Amino acid sequence: MSDDDRLKREAAQRAVELVRSGMILGLGHGTTAHQALVRIAELLRAGTLRDIAGVPCSTQVEAEARKLGIPVTTLDEHPTLDLTIDGADEVDPNLNLIKGGGGALLREKVVAQASEREAIVVDEGKLSSALGTRSPLPVEVIPFGWKTHIPYLESRGAAVALRRAPAGEPFRTDQGNFILDCRFGPIRDPHGLARGLEARAGIVAHGLFLGLATDLFVAGPNGVRHLRRAT
Template sequence: MGPKQRAAEAALTHVCSGMVVGLGTGSTADCFLSALSAALCQGRLRDVRGIATSRQSENRARELNIPLLSPADARPDVTIDGADEIAPNLDLIKGMGGALLREKIVAQNSRRLLIIADSSKLVAVLGTRSPLPVEVATFGHSLHVPFLSDLGATPRLRVNADGSPFLTDNGNYIYDCRFSRIDDPASLQQTLRTRAGIVDCGLFLGMASIAIVGDQQGVREIHAP
């Protein structure tokens, strides 16, 4: 069992029968979906319903026979999702899977956000490993490039394998913004939010309560201060 699978299995200890669970997007979150499906099939958990954070996780949950609700139907008891970077205080960069807006909507409505990851996602300072995804409206999207560059980023429009722009589930584009480091993520997030046409960014600040981190030896829990 690899580090991602170890973290996903450990996350099941935070899920009880009857819960509503926000279902994250990405390879690590997919490990959790598989673990949750197995627990339901084996009767270790009952009456757990999910709220998907993307079409990808919705389709995967249906394949695995995990019952689904819409976001308006219930408040998740916990959302379990991956991350691209995890700072020591559990501030996060997310969104390399292309679902940052829906992930944030579900996470902010959840009673708890639990992150699962392998140890490579731990960083001392945000922005040192992963680019910061910034979701933008398609109209006039290139006008954001100089704005993002002035903030210290090297922005790059995310594209598909055929070179066409990647479209989010919301019909928007994503600019992956490479910083050398993000020393003041709260200020950066606020600045991005003031710009018309920028929908949101992959900074998840003060949202996660626990990170379960797997490595070759096992798993450990990191709690927010």
């Protein structure tokens, strides 16, 4: 295991310390969030945690949770979640995020909005003074008329690329949608950009997660830092 992977595992394990028996959890998507899944499964097997159920943020995470023995539920059965543990592609000083590099942004945002507490686990390389500095912004669009969004996104300053699967065809989300990866550079007004994206028919989600994260666990050479969003 590389030093980076070890640090991420330590940060994910720190985030799992927030989990209590009886909780309904959001199960995040991605390699860092997977470390949290593994730890939750270990605690369940040891009997340290009991009566846990999780809402997966993707079909891949659902399969991983079932394989690890974590009970799976749905938002229809539990519309409010106690805690979600997830990763992020970029984090600003106010704990606003860019997410969606793994392609699960729509379900991740639905789960985040349903959560009383959203704990994000990252390494120090994901920290940024302004969203968009390090990471493109994923924008999920329905396949019908997807190219019509490109001029709008370009008018907002983005360089736009259709995300593709390894074989070269368009990448498809769990909902069958496409993702446009948009390189804006530093985004001066993320709230204004979010409102503009949400106003366009055909855009079903974007990777700006604003005001949703409550806790941030940052893995670095000097250990793990736990930050809380100011209220």
